[in-house]
Amino acid sequence: xxxxxINFGSGNLHSVHKAFExxxxxxxxxxxxxxxxxxxxxxxxxxxxxxxVGAFGxxxxxxxxxxxxxxxxxxxxxxxxxxxxxxxxxxxxLADLSYEFGTHSGFGWxxxxxxxxTSPKEYKIPHMGWNEITFSDHKLFDNxxxxxxxxxxxxxxxxxxxxxxxxxxxxxxxxxxxxxxKENICGTQxxxxxxxxxxxxxxxxxxxxxx
Amino acid sequence: MLKKRIIPCLDVDNGRxxxxxxxxxxxxxxxxxxxxxxxxxxxADELCFLDITASSDNRDTLLEVVxxxxxxxxxxxxxxxxxxxxEDISRLLHFGADKVSINTAAVDNIDLVAEAAKKYGSSxxxxxxxxxxxxxxxxxxxxxxxxxxTNIDVVTYCNEVAKLGAGEILLTSMDRDxxxxxxxNKLLKAVTSKVNVPVIASGGVGNLSHLLDGILExxxxxxxxxxxxxxxxxxxxxxxxxxADNNIPVRI
Numbered sequence: 138x139x140x141x142x143i144n145f146g147s148g149n150l151h152s153v154h155k156a157f158e159x160x161x162x163x164x165x166x167x168x169x170x171x172x173x174x175x176x177x178x179x180x181x182x183x184x185x186x187x188x189x190v191g192a193f194g195x196x197x198x199x200x201x202x203x204x205x206x207x208x209x210x211x212x213x214x215x216x217x218x219x220x221x222x223x224x225x226x227x228x229x230x231l232a233d234l235s236y237e238f239g240t241h242s243g244f245g246w247x248x249x250x251x252x253x254x255t256s257p258k259e260y261k262i263p264h265m266g267w268n269e270i271t272f273s274d275h276k277l278f279d280n281x282x283x284x285x286x287x288x289x290x291x292x293x294x295x296x297x298x299x300x301x302x303x304x305x306x307x308x309x310x311x312x313x314x315x316x317x318x319k320e321n322i323c324g325t326q327x328x329x330x331x332x333x334x335x336x337x338x339x340x341x342x343x344x345x346x347x348x
Numbered sequence: 349m350l351k352k353r354i355i356p357c358l359d360v361d362n363g364r365x366x367x368x369x370x371x372x373x374x375x376x377x378x379x380x381x382x383x384x385x386x387x388x389x390x391x392a393d394e395l396c397f398l399d400i401t402a403s404s405d406n407r408d409t410l411l412e413v414v415x416x417x418x419x420x421x422x423x424x425x426x427x428x429x430x431x432x433x434x435e436d437i438s439r440l441l442h443f444g445a446d447k448v449s450i451n452t453a454a455v456d457n458i459d460l461v462a463e464a465a466k467k468y469g470s471s472x473x474x475x476x477x478x479x480x481x482x483x484x485x486x487x488x489x490x491x492x493x494x495x496x497x498t499n500i501d502v503v504t505y506c507n508e509v510a511k512l513g514a515g516e517i518l519l520t521s522m523d524r525d526x527x528x529x530x531x532x533n534k535l536l537k538a539v540t541s542k543v544n545v546p547v548i549a550s551g552g553v554g555n556l557s558h559l560l561d562g563i564l565e566x567x568x569x570x571x572x573x574x575x576x577x578x579x580x581x582x583x584x585x586x587x588x589x590x591x592a593d594n595n596i597p598v599r600i
Contacts, residue, residue, distance in 0.1 A: 151444045155419050191469035226469075260350075261546045261569055263471055263515055267351040267393055267599040286351060286599045288424060290471040290515070309350060331424050331446060333388070 140168040140344070141182035143227075145189075145199040145206065149330070153188040153224065156330035160340040168344060176209035184344070185210070185219055188330075189226030193235040193251060193293065196226050197243065207244075215246065218321045222343050228317060228324025229295050237293050247319045248298035254291075260310055263292045270315045270327070272305035277316065277323055279342045285335045287315070287327035294326065321348040351599045352563055353393035353570035354587055355426075355548065356577045358383060361400050363409030365578075381416040387577070388421040390584040393599055395421060396449075396518075396572060399429030400493075411443045418444025428476055428518075437464055441472065449474035449518055452491040454509060455498060465513025474548075475514040477502060479535055480522040487535050494522050503538050510545040517543065518572065521551040528554025528575075536566025548572050556582065556590045563596055 140161070142154055154172050161168045171178055179185065187210075189196045200206055213219040223231055232243040235251035243251070254264055267286040272278040287307075294313040297303045304323075305316035316325045323343070329336035359366040364378040384395050395417065399410045407430060414427055427440050428449030437448045448468075454461050454475050465473045478494045479487040479502040487502035506517050519539055521532035531549045540547045546569035549562040553573040562568045576582050588598045 149441075149446060151415075151442060152418055152422075152446055155444070156422050159419075159422070190471055192466065195466070258544070262544055263546070264350065265471065265516060265546050266353050266569065269349065290424075292470065328424075330422060333423050336422060 138166065138168050138183045139178075139181060140170045140184040140186065141179050142170065142172045142186045142188065143179070143206070143210070144172045144174045145196065145203060147189050147191065147196065147199075147227075149188050149190050149328070152328075153186065153330045156336065157186065157340055157344075160337050161344060164344065174203045174206055176205035179206070179209045180213055182213065182219065185213060185221045187221070187223045187227035187230065189224065189228075189230060191226060193226060193229055193237040193243070194239060194241040196230060197241055200230075210244075214322060218348070220343070220346055220348055221322045223322075223324035224330070225291060225326060225328060228326055229293065231317065231322060231324055232295055235293065246322050247302050247317055247324075249302070250296050250298075251293050252296050253293050254309065254313065256310055263290050264309045265290045268307045268309060268327075270305045270307050272316065275304045275318060276346050276348075277304065277318065277339055277342050279338070279345075281335060281338050287325075287329070287332040287335055289315075289327045291326060349597045351393070351597050352568075352591065353548075354584055354598070355394045355396050355570055355572045356387045356392050356584065357396040357398060357550070357572050357574045358578075359398050359400050359574065360410055360413060360429075362406050363413050366400065380413050381420065384417045384425075385420050387584060388423055391588060391600065392423060392584050393570070394424040394426060396426045396428070399427065401430070404430065411439065414440060414443045414445050426474055426518075428474070433460065434464060434467060437468060437472075441468060447472050447474050447515070449476040451476040451478065455489060455491050455500065455505075458508065458512065461509050461512040461514055465515070470513045470515035473514050474516050474518050475506075475509040476518040476520065477506060478520050478522050479532075481532070481535070485534060485538070487538070490522060502535070503542050506539050506543045506547075510543050514545060516546040516548060516569070518548045518550055524552025525550075527552055530554065530558040531562040531566055531568070533561055533565035536562060536568055540567040540569075546570060556587065559587060560591060560594050560596065563591070
């Protein structure tokens, strides 16, 4: 089985790669993990991970600037229903649009918009650090405890149009989406690759996931 | 609820930990990777490496340390020391740092803050500020490892770098650093009350109540400490239990 981590120049590739490799190596059938932006490799992958840090518009443009990348993702994820996980901005990109530094369109795979967190002064922005999540019944959270802590760092959040697509939330200070899922497409606002043991559980569950 | 973060910091010189350690189960006490692994297992919320290698020729030794740490510790890793430009940041991120802290280079060229935040994301850019009280309730920014005084007001500077896109501020009190007399909570409060990004308190921790004061009086989002952990005075677990007993939200 091949797992493709999409390389569009995002800074946290190494962390994501190492975390997935570490979890996968404990499986009876480890994945062949490749970091790639080659449309052919992406289309032959059995699972796809899209990490992302930085501004929404910059990430989107970086993806569009790699020839065939966006199209190959559409074929794999939308047409062939390959299990997909977006992380942080990689998850926000699933939305219809974002208001970060202007208005940018996203992939439009999960309806909703990416908006700035509004909070009183004592809540610093970015929302940075370990915060607990409440999740609904979903494979991604197998063996996780309600109220477990995950590592977040973001100033914008995914406001889902349909509540059923939000499968986990955190509070800062309002309820904000911590994870999304629609069919074969999931994503986390937190960083599983930086969330120690809890994060490894999420990665393990994604590797195990058969939507 | 968002937790207050406890961040052990390791000073690294030529790829070796500078300050002594007493962990019994360490194979190599001077190996920063081994120490990082222990802190990770003990429940550190993040890790921080400060490269104090004098010669830039030897800076690459740190990259190997960063790489190995990132392969073994799945918590955020901040690396700083001698970061001069976008290439330096890019290299550290490529080797596995999650955040890069910039000190003197940001003072010399404030545009670097905006460029770095735009290119790598605010979440990646930590601005380290060395502050010294020069008149009552007035703090100035110092650079070059605290050797050079500038005329820049700390609160004004922190506000400026936050507006330019710094994701957080690592605020070190030079008056307190190494004294074990507690954080400069007046300095912390002056910054945390005016600046809207998280502030990491640094410099002066000697005991557990100092850590509590940094949160209650200084209103810091995170606490950085070196010697109290290195010399085995307190474990990360002890610190967290103490803070939890005092109703501070921590990750246990």
